[in-house]
Amino acid sequence: MAQRPTNLARRAGLGLIAPALALVIAAALSSLLLVSTGDDVGGFWTTLTTKPENRNIVNILNYGLVLYLSGIAAAIGFRMNLFNIGVEGQYRIGAFVAAVVAGEAWLPGKANIVLAVLAAMVAAGLWAGIAGLLRVTRGVSEVISTIMLNAIAGLLVGYFVQKVGVSTGVSRSTKAIPEESWVGGIKLFDGVPTQLFGLALLAPVVGVVYYVVLNKTRFGFNLRASGASETAAVASGVDVKRMIIVSMVFSGVIAGLIGMPTLFGSAHNYGSSFQTGIGFAGIAVALLGRNHPIGIAFAALVFSFLQDRAGLLNILAGISPEIVAVTQGIIVLAVVIAYEIVRRYRANLERAHVAQQVEEVRA
Amino acid sequence: MRPNIKEGILRRLSKIAVVALIASMTLTGCGKDDNKASTGDGANASKDVCQSATGTGPKVGLAFDVGGAGDRSFNDSAIVGMQKAADDLGATCISATPGSATESDEDRAERLRTLADQGYNPVIGIGFIYSVAMNTVAAEFPETNFAVIDGFDPDTKPNANVAYLGFAxxxxxxxxxxxxxxxxxxxxxxxxxxxxxxxxxxxxxxxxxxxxxxxxxxxxxxxxxxxxxxxxxxxxxxxxxxxxxxxxxxxxxxxxxxxxxxxxxxxxxxxxxxxxxxxxxxxxxxxxxxxxxxxxxxxxxxxxxxRVDVATFNMIKSVADGSPLTSYTTYDLAQDGVGYAxxxxxxxxxxxxxxxxxxxxxxxxxxxxxxx
Incomplete structure (x- = not known):
């Protein structure tokens, strides 16, 4: 019994070792890369370790919260062992539908926002549901179908923007959202041009809901059970087919929210400069955050921090922006490697521990 | 048991596929370079102009879209204009390029802001993609002159310090x-x-x-x-x-x-x-x-x-002359803004x-x- 506290301490220590190890690996590999490309390693680390200016902090938070939504959307599928690679397509369908609905302004003022956000959730959820349905009825791997659906979503949205969009002379966008339906920003600092997107606050709400539903409800249990072992879930009476469709749809519903903060906070229409790729980034964020609501928050901030610094690294330290993108990739890989090393170490430790106890019992 | 083993292998394979995919998608924008040996390495050319130029003329901030210099086409044409400005007007420059294709208008705005903040004037966005971001940042730096090649004003409020340089x-x-x-x-x-x-x-x-x-x-x-x-x-x-x-x-x-x-x-x-x-x-x-x-x-x-080079040069010259271009300018055939080689x-x-x-x-x- 005396072993218990040390065991606990060891467990906690192991939990911290993985992320620390990941950071060390990532830092070492990035520095190595910079040296080999002849870039300014010192400038790289000075820029990264200097405290961001207030306006950059706002930017990092804004993008981080948007990424968080994307990470949660991906994580819902991951917990179910469903690789929803389609967050990107679902995000774009959602953003486009919301932009059209809000631009048409069928309802006045704030009601318009609610309608548009709901429309985005429904559209993105249905889009994701297609992949779920294909998986359940035809056995199509969701990895393949969601990748295909991403391509289709991009083309479909592009086509409709061309058809119904308003021309600016060189590009087209959806009709602008009337000013009464904009969502104002939240002022974090005085005298700073950037503000926190009002709808970015959806992110923490979604995070809490994700945590509660997953851990405190029967549905969440069913979802985790199906993800951990399909056969065991079936044996305990879970309708796995239903779970697949439902979790795909939920994943899509959250993906539909990703575009909302930017759409109502700054872009006010869906045009050719609307951001793409957040859905893919969300997959990496969910992986990095180990599908945990707090972990995803850290991962989203790390990614958004690097994205923001990329510009400065480029301008101040003259480092090619691709290098920063590569370091993001290195971090994801480092985390995967570090967790695998720690997992194996822990498994070995437990095996040794059990063996020792067996010996003790025998003796 | 057989199908289960197969299922397990499939799962594992798709897991690997996912990681590979993410690795490739996170890194989009780096893998699409032309691997053919090109005679004019524009990426270096832009670095060269901006590193070699030491004049006392305007400090120019050039913001490119993903890919940036080295396309031997649109972007490199802007660099030719920059080179001329360095030679004729003693202009110096810095060029900024995004690394990932995952860019929002906020990221673009921040790039322009950083350039303007560092005292670069004019700040030129190469490509209409900067139109929306420029609209935001121009209001924050009324003393700086901005230009967008192929650009447009996304709202009805005119900007007194932005030039939209279009072509026929x-x-x-x-x-x-x-x-x-x-x-x-x-x-x-x-x-x-x-x-x-x-x-x-x-x-x-x-x-x-x-x-x-x-x-x-x-x-x-x-x-x-x-x-x-x-x-x-x-x-x-x-x-x-x-x-x-x-x-x-x-x-x-x-x-x-x-x-x-x-x-x-x-x-x-x-x-x-x-x-x-x-x-x-x-x-x-x-x-x-x-x-x-x-x-x-x-x-x-x-x-x-x-002639993106002409538009770029004219913009820099107008700033050097103290009468910066604003509003829309269309470079057409009549003023040699377009033509054939x-x-x-x-x-x-x-x-x-x-x-x-x-x-x-x-x-x-x-x-x-x-x-x-």
Missing amino acids: EQQGSYLVGVAAALKTKSKTVGFVGGTRGDLIKKFEAGYTAGVKSVDKNIKVLVTYLTEDPNDGATGFQNPSGGKVAAEGQLDKGADVIYHASGKSGNGVFEAVTAAGDGKFAIGVDSDQYLTASADEQPHILTSMLK TSGGFVDDISAQLDEAAAKIKSGEIKVPDKP
């Missing part, structure tokens, strides 16, 4: 269309566009009109590399896509192919060169004969010149027809459509 691409495209029509033997010509958006449609419309003005029966094959206007990477950074598109048109009998697809055009040149004698490509934006490899040069009929001498024998068409456009006798 349809006019230049009309002329190279005439050249294509006069040179084709198969009576089939091609057009390869980057993304299907209003900007590239201007090229298509002018080109088609030019071709048809010579002979209504000449077939014009049109291919866009993507229908998704937000996917600039597939449209303009995609030499392999450009190559496939050009090969498709060559198979259908086209013997002259005009491209308006930035760096993707390098693939068009490759395909046309591989197709052998009598097949031609028409370059865009820059005089692409000059940066093509020796193998490719005999196949570059002409280039539609879009004669390098290689392939169009010397038809210069009379080309000059006649140019004169008619300038006089307004020919109205070139800007929509297909």
Whole structure:
């Protein structure tokens, strides 16, 4: 019994070792890369370790919260062992539908926002549901179908923007959202041009809901059970087919929210400069955050921090922006490697521990 | 048990596939470089201008879109203008390029803000993608002069310190269309566009009109590399896509192919060169004969010149002179903002027809459509 506290301490220590190890690996590999490309390693680390200016902090938070939504959307599928690679397509369908609905302004003022956000959730959820349905009825791997659906979503949205969009002379966008339906920003600092997107606050709400539903409800249990072992879930009476469709749809519903903060906070229409790729980034964020609501928050901030610094690294330290993108990739890989090393170490430790106890019992 | 084992392996495989995918997707924007040895390495060229220039003239901030310098086309044309400003006006510069394709208008705004904050003036966005971000940042730095190449004002509130530098691409495209029509033997010509958006449609419309003005029966094959206007990477950074598109048109009998697809055009040149004698490509934006490899040069009929260099230089000069450009400026044929290249001498024998068409456009006798 005396072993218990040390065991606990060891467990906690192991939990911290993985992320620390990941950071060390990532830092070492990035520095190595910079040296080999002849870039300014010192400038790289000075820029990264200097405290961001207030306006950059706002930017990092804004993008981080948007990424968080994307990470949660991906994580819902991951917990179910469903690789929803389609967050990107679902995000774009959602953003486009919301932009059209809000631009048409069928309802006045704030009601318009609610309608548009709901429309985005429904559209993105249905889009994701297609992949779920294909998986359940035809056995199509969701990895393949969601990748295909991403391509289709991009083309479909592009086509409709061309058809119904308003021309600016060189590009087209959806009709602008009337000013009464904009969502104002939240002022974090005085005298700073950037503000926190009002709808970015959806992110923490979604995070809490994700945590509660997953851990405190029967549905969440069913979802985790199906993800951990399909056969065991079936044996305990879970309708796995239903779970697949439902979790795909939920994943899509959250993906539909990703575009909302930017759409109502700054872009006010869906045009050719609307951001793409957040859905893919969300997959990496969910992986990095180990599908945990707090972990995803850290991962989203790390990614958004690097994205923001990329510009400065480029301008101040003259480092090619691709290098920063590569370091993001290195971090994801480092985390995967570090967790695998720690997992194996822990498994070995437990095996040794059990063996020792067996010996003790025998003796 | 068998199916379960199989299932397990499948799961594991798809897990690996996912990680590989993410690795590739997180890194989009780095893998699409042309791996062919290029004669003019523009990426270094822009670094060179901005590193070598030491004058006391305007400090210019150049903001590129993903991919940036080294396309031997649109972006590199801006660098040529910058070089001239460095030589003639003693201008110095810094260039900023995004690393990932995952860029929002906030990221672009922050790039412009950082440049303006560092005291660069003018700050020039190369490409209409900067229009929205410029609108935000211009209001924050009223003392700085901004310009967007191909840009537009996204709202109804005019900006006193932004210049929108546009071009009559349809006019230049009309002329190279005439050249294509006069040179084709198969009576089939091609057009390869980057993304299907209003900007590239201007090229298509002018080109088609030019071709048809010579002979209504000449077939014009049109291919866009993507229908998704937000996917600039597939449209303009995609030499392999450009190559496939050009090969498709060559198979259908086209013997002259005009491209308006930035760096993707390098693939068009490759395909046309591989197709052998009598097949031609028409370059865009820059005089692409000059940066093509020796193998490719005999196949570059002409280039539609879009004088981004002139627009860039004029903007910098206007700031140096203390009367910065603002609002819309359209560079058309009449002021040599667009035109065609004669390098290689392939169009010397038809210069009379080309000059006649140019004169008619300038006089307004020919109205070139800007929509297909």
